[in-house]
Amino acid sequence: MSERTLSIIKPDAVERNVTGAILKMIQDEGLKVVAMKMIHMTKEQAQGFYAVHRERPFFDSLTDFMCSGPVVVSVLEGDGAIARYRKLMGATNPENADEGTIRKQFALDVEKNSVHGSDGVETAAVEISYFFNRLEMVG
Numbered sequence: 001m002s003e004r005t006l007s008i009i010k011p012d013a014v015e016r017n018v019t020g021a022i023l024k025m026i027q028d029e030g031l032k033v034v035a036m037k038m039i040h041m042t043k044e045q046a047q048g049f050y051a052v053h054r055e056r057p058f059f060d061s062l063t064d065f066m067c068s069g070p071v072v073v074s075v076l077e078g079d080g081a082i083a084r085y086r087k088l089m090g091a092t093n094p095e096n097a098d099e100g101t102i103r104k105q106f107a108l109d110v111e112k113n114s115v116h117g118s119d120g121v122e123t124a125a126v127e128i129s130y131f132f133n134r135l136e137m138v139g
């Protein structure tokens, strides 16, 4: 079934100029980009995005990191896009990420792990609408 998922190329990856290399992996997987933009979040915007993690010990550090520089947010579409993108991203901690995954290739550590992808249908809908309105999405 065709799905949409939210992708973020995080500040560590944008800063190292590997946005294009990551987008190539996404496109080679057959996922279609139906919306995309570069933004630099405020602390409040990062806190809003990661609100589900607000009780976690790393919340402050994570939200500082996510607003430390620009990110590239996009909406990816395809059959089973949510699970397929999670698989392509690899494990949260790059030490545990499989060969061939984005995080294995690019992540620096468990926090600066280069990419975000929605983890379910409901979260994808909430996360997409956090960054994009209907007019900004193709199709």
Ligand code: GDP
Residues within 6 Å of the ligand: 058, 061, 062, 091, 092, 110, 111, 112, 113, 115, 116, 117, 119
């Ligand atoms: P994801 O779905 O694989 O991105 O992982 P989670 O939803 O569990 O965590 C969200 C994000 O928080 C991760 O992508 C990391 O950037 C960060 N994160 C997760 N676990 C840790 C941790 O133990 N320490 C720190 N500093 N950051 C973490």
